[in-house]
Amino acid sequence: MTGSALPYDALLLCSFGGPNATDDIIPFLKNVTRGKGIPEERLAEVGEHYHRFDGRSPINDQNLALLEALQSELDRRGVRLPVIWGNRNWHPYTVDTLRDARAFGAQRILTLVTSAYASYSGSRQYREHLADATALLGGDALEIDMLRPFFNDPGFVHANREAIEEAAAQLSGGLEGAHIIYVTHSIPDTMEEASAVTGPSYREQHEDVRATIDRELRERHGANFSSSLSYCSRSGNPRTPWLEPDINDHIEALVEQGVRRIIIAPIGFISDHMEVAFDLDVEALETAAEHGIEAVRAGTVGVRPTFVGGLVDLILERAARERGEATEARVAGELPALPDEAPAGSCRMRHGEVTGLPVLAGVLD
Structure with a gap:
């Protein structure tokens, strides 16, 4: 399959984000907890976890490694699809990455979030984040699709x-x-x-x-x-x-x-x-x-070829369905693949239930 056959102009790797240096730690944690009334002394306590890594969250290098692995596998298969990276809570922010993509002519983007499972914080919150980012861009909004949760890929x-x-x-x-x-x-x-x-x-x-x-x-x-x-x-x-x-x-x-x-x-x-x-x-x-x-x-899946190859298979499956081709979703396990488009009301939290979300330690970063 060649890149010309894909209905997408780029693949967005969308993640939680994490500090890049010691001076980033408290500003990053304030971003994560904004509006949740978390006292600053608690933020300082959680920040000590990042000091163990000289203030730099391991997720940054891991996202870069995954981006490179995805791009390499796409290139190996002859698929022309640039991979870009944006975060919810720290640089590079998703809205900035999408702004740059639009400036270079992108109109339709497929998004892969760094969470395999469906839940409010693992999937719906990313959908809300992407909607907010496109709203901030204004003008001719980008069309953004999201890969389904891939826990049983x-x-x-x-x-x-x-x-x-x-x-x-x-x-x-x-x-x-x-x-x-x-x-x-x-x-x-x-x-x-x-x-x-x-x-x-x-x-x-x-x-x-x-x-x-x-x-x-x-x-x-x-x-x-x-x-x-x-x-x-x-x-x-x-x-x-x-x-x-x-x-x-x-x-x-x-x-x-x-x-x-x-x-x-x-x-x-x-x-x-x-x-x-x-x-x-x-x-x-x-x-x-x-x-x-x-x-x-045990290690995490990281950039194991089995995992990266599976993600590229998912990308090509989604692209084929967008072109109207009949493509069966591959799964391992008893549960069916979740739908490409999340059903209305899925993983929705009622107002007032979001206090206590798992945010302090950098959930899903």
Whole structure:
């Protein structure tokens, strides 16, 4: 397929954003929490996470690496589609990236957001963000489409399985007798309920990925292991119910059940950004060590060829459907592919329920 066959002028990689230097940390966190009444001392506390990385969020380099990997794979397949990058909360801001794209003649843009799962903060908030950005541009507005959430795309699922297999090789005894803790970002219960209005809930999406990977691992290795889903990085009012169990509490519960070897698999994140680097590599591994558990952390999908190739397949599938061609959506798992166009009312949060959104630690950055 050649670029001339595509109905798009560019692919926008749209992400959360993160600080580039120490002086950026507090201004970035103020952007993220604007209008939520978060005291500055709390922002300073969260900012300490970024100081561990000299003030630069790991997500910046990871987004650049993904952009380059996507562009390389598109070029390899002979697809002429430039890849551009814009963020919700820090430079390069989406509106600036789109302004530049329009200045160079772009009229229609396909957007890939750096979140695999459908929820308010993982999908709808990006749709709202893109609508706000095009409104700010005014004039002849760009036409923007968004790739569907890709949690059950074979490339994403299989890349996560590969990462778990590599982690298991570092564990004494491998998969046999181990316990896999699949981890994702916690969200408020109200956001979980909103995600289920028009399709599978946020939790159900993750459970589908867990079951699919478990099945593939057993088919490939014949191993006897157990698994579970847990959450990390909750923030906001402690009285607000969020999805549980927290991974640290969960590790302690597994100790009581006799588990002694675990693989922590961050299937809720596509790269090793702040939640993975701090909440898992620091806090969760420390919890495991304190209880005498042998633990390894599987990698994220990052720029694995399986994942990147799957994303390009998704792009070409969407382009084919836009041209009116009958194209079956590929999935791995029991749940169907989510629709290209999000149904009306999907993942909508009612007014007043957004306090306590997972924003402080840089959710989905």
